[in-house]
Amino acid sequence: MNPIILILGLPLLGFIINGVLGNKLPKIVVGAIGTAAVLGAFVIAILNWSIISQPENNTINLDLFTFLQIDQLSLKVAFQLDRLSIWMTLIITGIGTLIHLYSISYMKEDEGFYKFFAYLNFFIFNMLLLVLGSNFLMMFFGWEGVGLCSYLLIGFWYKNEDYGKAARKAFIMNRIGDLGLLLGMFLIISQFGSLDYSVVFTQIAAGNTSNSMLTAISLLLFVGATGKSAQIPLFTWLPDAMAGPTPVSALIHAATMVTAGIYLTVRCQVLFALSPLTNEIILWVGLGTAVMAALVGLKQNDIKKVLAYSTVSQLGFMFVALGTGAYTTALFHVTTHAFFKALLFLGAGSVIHGMHHEQDIRHMGGLKSKMPLTHLTFLIGTLAISGFPLLSGFFSKDEILTAVFMHNKVAYALLVGSALLTTIYMFRLYFLTFHGQYRNHHYAFEKVHESPINMTLPLMVLAVLSIVGGALNLPAYLTHSEGFLFNWLKPLFMIPQSIHEIDHSTEYVLIGIAVLIFVTGFLIARNIFVTKATIPAETSTGLGGLLQNKFYVDEFYHKVFVRPLEITSSILHDLFDGLILRAFTFGIFPLLKLIGRLNKKVQNGNLEMYLLYMVIAIVLLLGVNLIFA
Amino acid sequence: MYRKDKFGIIKTSKMSEISSLPLQFLILSFITILSALYVVTSKNPVHSVLALILTFFSISAHYILLNAQFLAIVNLMVYAGAIMVLFLFVLMLLNLSKESEPIKSNLWGIAASIAAGMVLITLTAAFQKSGIAVMPAPSEGIGLVKNLGRVLMTEYLVPFELSGILFISAMVGAVLLGKRDKNSEELVDLNNNNNA
């Protein structure tokens, strides 16, 4: 049997079983089915690794049926497992398995337990659809599907209307991006007459397409990517998406779904590589996002919000990498980020679980002793994301910085600043949560507890991965050859990636700077939050206030887009539809009434008048006939 | 204005036409129009009726001129005889022989004259335009009862019978209308009040 059927089918099966029968099955069975489905997909993907890794860029294809046939354009339900998609599949199913396992405990008291697992499985299915599709349509299916699952999972606790709003916001912002993607697809159809990756990319690589067309297509696709990967200007949904259960945040809003935009760009490498203008835009959008989100992250007090802005910022890093043409690097960062961000979110979830749904870091502190495992793994995650030497994040971030350095010095400086901010806000989070005094008066310190084993086990696995993940693409200065991931993806790219020829001295300087950033950030955070033991105030003023309120972007959007739209809606309905158009159309009624009233005067019942009218009419008719005949 | 007679002579003036008209036609037309005018202008309805009878007599004379002898007789019998007597009878019955009609305003008179005049002009203009100007060809025996009876009983049999039905229904209608209604007393009061 084709492995793709199994990889896709298992999560789908899990979804159907859990969705239909879930409320009749015991929770442990539901959890087991959900986890096993994803684990099964993971195992099958692993088993097929060897086939894919054949030197001649082997892919496994699966054509199911024709979805639509319009004239010559044939849209198929077809999948392919190649080097890129198996990589993504492994990340998705691997981390997905851990998070499923974790969720069994985390969600065990929730009445919607089976629903949760059904949604999660469905999400995995859609995400796999996204990465396994062999044409843009399949990707779009997955693309929208994960958005839908994200909507369902953010609004999982549906009784809370704020959560509902956050879910809607996420879905709608995603839809804005989707429109871009859809339009991009239409352009592709009109240009290449197909949506199949192989056809489209071969034609692009052949170089017959005009530059402006490529730029237009790539820009539209990038709009889609900004929606899904929370870049400026469509990033505000992601922090709000933290309304969902924490495992969801870890899986969807950190490790997998938000990286779909990067997957898309890497998948269309040949397209993006040929549109320099788009690359430049991507670079600066990514950079802006990275810096801005890092700044906002400095002032957030909700443990998940900090991580959310951190995610936005890290996604910005990835786009910067894409903008410089370092596709492998971006994917590398996707991978390592998936490890440590999932770890951090799950750690945060563990903290929240242990503190009985307290999320405000001002009400935490000193949890180190109570939650040793969580503390340790969280620290590893923090170190990894901050770029502690030789941990996974160090390598991937350093590669990005190097790539940017070669590309544009200003961008490099800004990105370094962003990396510094990353270290600061991560350690701020870490110190405030695990060090210092316990500060919650509503929940006794004694009641704080470590999480059960099936929650800490994923933490430990992810911690290990965060440490060693860098090995996936070791830099040339350590191994004197290109990294593993670079070589792995090499056959996939129709246009070879540029390899940064950089002399070793410069490289060592850059590494030194990276280390220096880490140390500086660490020291600043330590100084403020450990030595001075500062506790963030409720409200900040000035710059702090600006950051705490996220640059007022939400308010700005509300004022500029939402409110005017609502007002327009009311105006259109009440005034335009209700009054003006109606007056135009039904204004004829009073006119008819007036004519009727005049007519009534004529029709006064007087026979002589009628006779006179008749005679006049006869004269007129005959006269007209005489004159014109 | 230029029209040909049957000899192809172009006649250019109305005067010459009129001068060549037969005296009988002129006299009869004169009587007809004058009496018709009297019908519409006389204040007394009885005078109107008498003038109308005179008109019908002159029209009958016209019929004779037109070789429609039977028609002339019938016209005298039906119109001048039966119908006009009926009118007179009703006038007597309702006692309307006197000057009872309220005079209409001048405005109405002007309006009516203009309207009638307009019709006259338009019709004349229409006939002018149609350009019919050929002399009637004399023919014998068409208007005699023998010929008419044959046509009436062959070609026009169905309309003939139908007109019989029409007469019956008119008769029944007239009788029904003329019958005094039981409720009419109230109606009289009502209308009197209204008009008072």
Next chain:
Amino acid sequence: MELILIPILASLIWAFLPIKSRWIASGLSLIGLVVLLTKYNQGSFPDGLVVFDQPWLGESVRFTMVIDQITWFMLLLTQLLLPIIVLSVKDQNQKLIAWAFLMQAGLNGVFMAQDGLIFYLFWELAMIPIYFITLQFSEKDNFVTTIRFFIYTFVGSLAMLASLIYLALLSGGSFAYADLLNTQLSHAQSLIIGGGLLLAFAVKIPIFPFHLWQADTYTNAPAQGSMLLSGIMLKMGLYGLIRWYMPLAAESIDFYQPIVMTLAVIGIIYGGIIAIRQDDMKRITAYSSLSHVGLIAAGFFTLNASGFNGGLLQMLVHGLNVVGMFLIIDIIQKNANTRNLSELGGIASKFKFFTVLFFIIVIGTAAAPLTSGFPGEFMLLNSVFKYNSIHGLLSGLTIILCAVYMLRIFQKAALGSNEIAISEISFVDYLPLIIVAFTVLFIGLFPQVILEIFPLSVEKLMLEISNAKGVLS
């Protein structure tokens, strides 16, 4: 011909015999579906199967009924929706079913007629029942709205009649479709004739400035009336557009195309924007319908295969989805006595299955992939984009706006902490919903199955249109 006679018979039975069972009614309406299915093979001939042909008013007006693939598809839509609608009729409104049957006869006639006058005849026949349905069975006094609706559509119909008569005069007195088709028109003549036809269809569809009757009528009509109107009757206009307007007055398409496209796109956005702020669920559905059918009309006017196929597919899908929405609204209103979003909420905590069906229909309407809304909308947007990228972009906004208002409906009605009092929902109420939800998923997965129904006829139709256009240019 059975397709017209059976409904009329059923209508008479229902009007005069004291039967009161929705099941029997749906059974009766299913006969039509069965008859239709038996005609499937024959109906797949591109030239069409002449099912009835008799002189009617002399030789110039023949009572001709033809089923080709497009017609078959439209008939399928009608026969499929009618049992669903009939099944949802409330017990005290059983006489409504008689009207619904009569309407079915009219609709079937409209779709099959191959003669201008017969087409008009059935067009008006289909109008009469909806007039009585909206007038008699609504909760409120509905006279003004109904009269307005009636006058509005009637003006359009008269314009159509005038156009058809004019066209028939030009074609030498014959009303037959083939003769009308072969009549060559001058530019001015085609503009007049096309304008009249277009007016009638634009009112019925409705295209943007002619939509005023829609929202009020939908809101005030009984749920079944709204279903019949939006589910099937709107499709008469769209069908007329491709079957009657485009081939017969093809010379005028070049002139009207930009106008209609622009109006349709305006309507798409206009309906969407208005829908996001309304509180009455029916009103939202009405404006959403304006938005969706605007897209279909725009798709047809792009005159490319993607637009035609997508438009036809979307007609079926929109019919099902909008009927599904009205079913849901009807059930909610029956139980909660309100359909005002601000007073609703919390259905999800009590009726999980209902909520699932609700959600499926909501995302189906919002055109999420793997639901029925997506393939049609994809093809339509693709065709509009091909026509003009600005139009494509603007009409693409519908997928955002639609997500906004559909999710708002779902959120406010089904989710939230409100606890509205809902009694039990019976199986009879569920059954039509289940059917609709099933089609949403099925068509979403296998749209090609539907597209296979009418490829030859669409090809032929497009050929006719382009031929007729070519005469002038």
Next chain:
Amino acid sequence: MLNVFHNLEISHYIYLSTVLFSIGLFGVLFRRNAIVLLMCIELMLNSVNLLLAAFTEYMGDANANGQMFVFFIMVVAAAEAAVGLAILVMVYRNTRKTDVSFLDQLKD
């Protein structure tokens, strides 16, 4: 028999009957007495009759179709006079008037 008048033109009869018709029309418009009104209508009918007879002569029609029409017009006129007078009597009986300007009950 009377062909001394053979130089009579059809147009003379046309003018004559047009004048008669207009006089009748004027009467109909001007007079308010319903009975006179009916008489004026008879006058108008007769003008048409005259013209029909003239045309029969003019066409030399052996079937005398025009004269046939005159007969039928006479039939109708007689019926009309009978019914019209009956109505008038009835109206008079109810209103004591034969003035048509009071007969405006058609209004409502």
